[in-house]
Amino acid sequence: MTQLDKDMVLAALKHIAAPDGRGNLVSAGIVSDIAISGGNVMFALNVPASDAPKLEPLRKAAETAVARLPGVAKAIVALTAERAPQRQPGPRAQQAGELRSGIPGIRHLIAVASGKGGVGKSTTAVNLALGLQALGLKVAMLDADVYGPSLPKLLGLSGRPRAAEGSDKKMLPLENYGLKVMSMGFLVDEGTPVIWRGPMVMSALMQMIRDVAWGEIDVMVIDMPPGTGDAQLTMAQQTPLSGAVIVSTPQDLALIDARKGLGMFQKVNVPVLGIVENMSYFLCTKCGERHEIFGHGGAEEEAQRLGVPFLGAVPLDTDLRIRSDAGEPVVASAPGSALAEAYRGIASRVWAALAEPGRSKPAPRIVIED
Numbered sequence: 001m002t003q004l005d006k007d008m009v010l011a012a013l014k015h016i017a018a019p020d021g022r023g024n025l026v027s028a029g030i031v032s033d034i035a036i037s038g039g040n041v042m043f044a045l046n047v048p049a050s051d052a053p054k055l056e057p058l059r060k061a062a063e064t065a066v067a068r069l070p071g072v073a074k075a076i077v078a079l080t081a082e083r084a085p086q087r088q089p090g091p092r093a094q095q096a097g098e099l100r101s102g103i104p105g106i107r108h109l110i111a112v113a114s115g116k117g118g119v120g121k122s123t124t125a126v127n128l129a130l131g132l133q134a135l136g137l138k139v140a141m142l143d144a145d146v147y148g149p150s151l152p153k154l155l156g157l158s159g160r161p162r163a164a165e166g167s168d169k170k171m172l173p174l175e176n177y178g179l180k181v182m183s184m185g186f187l188v189d190e191g192t193p194v195i196w197r198g199p200m201v202m203s204a205l206m207q208m209i210r211d212v213a214w215g216e217i218d219v220m221v222i223d224m225p226p227g228t229g230d231a232q233l234t235m236a237q238q239t240p241l242s243g244a245v246i247v248s249t250p251q252d253l254a255l256i257d258a259r260k261g262l263g264m265f266q267k268v269n270v271p272v273l274g275i276v277e278n279m280s281y282f283l284c285t286k287c288g289e290r291h292e293i294f295g296h297g298g299a300e301e302e303a304q305r306l307g308v309p310f311l312g313a314v315p316l317d318t319d320l321r322i323r324s325d326a327g328e329p330v331v332a333s334a335p336g337s338a339l340a341e342a343y344r345g346i347a348s349r350v351w352a353a354l355a356e357p358g359r360s361k362p363a364p365r366i367v368i369e370d
């Protein structure tokens with residue numbers, strides 16, 4: 001059988017008329033770079049922001065045509081707009097496919113959050129970002145944990161951001177493993193105590209989003225500070241998020257922390273893209289047995305009960321911890337490992353939820369029972 005490739009996809013798209021009626025999608029030059037990963041094919045159609053709502057049938061037609069090709073398990077087509085919208089309505093008010101963040105150059109902002117600290121939120125955020133990158137996306141990361149920034153360490157980055165050339169004086173993000181990264185850790189000396197008042201945190205954060213020369217970014221992954229206090233709620237509210245990912249260990253899913261995380265995003269109408277179960281089980285390298293230390297399996301059922309997608313489980317793994325602590329995240333340093341595969345799976349489910357209009361729904365109403 002012929003191997004699925006970009007030319008086959010382009011050939012199929014040549015049969016679909018361009019939105020202005022002149023030529024086809026390919027000759028009109030509106031097809032983005034095409035990412036093929038396994039049987040998944042992903043690309044965008046670049047259209048004027050104002051036309052996006054009425055071009056949904058075109059998007060669907062492109063998706064259907066590609067899905068019919070041999071070897072395609074799933075086709076995901078998004079409409080993207082080159083220009084940022086004039087106004088900046090909240091992400092919910094905009095049509096799917098526009099620059100949802102309202103920030104020029106950045107298509108999606110997603111938050112990675114947890115009900116409490118130490119559940120592996122930052123580790124998950126980093127490997128999710130690298131997994132999204134493996135799908136062919138341009139990915140950036142923002143460390144919103146101004147109290148205890150972890151991205152410099154997890155990504156092996158240090159030093160100060162330089163100013164970009166030109167008159168707008170934007171900062172250049174630091175870069176490693178192909179990810180563009182900004183963290184308060186680059187601006188403040190380690191060991192210097194920083195006391196932040198709430199409004200300062202928010203303005204520092206907005207500055208790190210808006211005053212950095214990010215370039216064109218498909219997804220910016222924000223590592224949120226742990227917990228669900230007022231600071232986190234304000235962040236969730238004031239950052240134009242496309243969605244949120246909740247990280248939880250099996251035992252606190254059974255408890256209440258993860259639900260608090262869900263509840264927080266529900267309050268501010270940010271769609272929860274799903275739950276990642278971290279430290280799900282322990283695969284013993286000596287005996288080869290799977291030890292379900294924290295009572296594995298509950299997360300999937302719990303997610304179902306709460307009406308949010310289950311994005312995947314990541315085992316408790318010593319190698320993962322060693323690599324993380326050394327600034328060599330597993331998806332980049334051991335791409336062939338089962339762990340990397342797990343993170344890429346999580347990333348493709350996150351991207352599917354972002355790219356498919358209507359698929360991610362607002363967080364369900366959470367009832368916390370005593």
Ligand code: ADP
Binds near residue numbers: 114
């Ligand atoms: P959080 O951001 O929730 O505070 P971190 O991502 O910083 O958590 O992780 C806390 C510690 O747990 C780190 O030392 C990290 O390497 C380790 N860790 C995270 N996930 C795993 C895992 N699946 N297996 C083993 N260690 C893990």
